[in-house]
Amino acid sequence: MKQINVQQLRSLRLLALARDDRAVAELNSRISNSPDYLVEELMNRHGWAAHEALCAVQQLQEEALRSTSDQQTAA
Numbered sequence: 001m002k003q004i005n006v007q008q009l010r011s012l013r014l015l016a017l018a019r020d021d022r023a024v025a026e027l028n029s030r031i032s033n034s035p036d037y038l039v040e041e042l043m044n045r046h047g048w049a050a051h052e053a054l055c056a057v058q059q060l061q062e063e064a065l066r067s068t069s070d071q072q073t074a075a
Contacts, residue, residue: 035061 004012018025035057042053 014024038057038060039050039053042048042056043050048056
């Protein structure tokens, strides 16, 4: 059986929490859908190549996660 990594484990925990908490479910849905819209916007309206748009959005997500994590650690 293949072992899951920490990121996959956190994702599974978030999905489990979202099943029980409507507010978490709504936020998770909004966050999950937003990157697709941003990638589509960059490609269709601004002429970015798909790989450039995907990489840029991924970088933004990583920075947002780091920032959130840093804020939680500081609190």
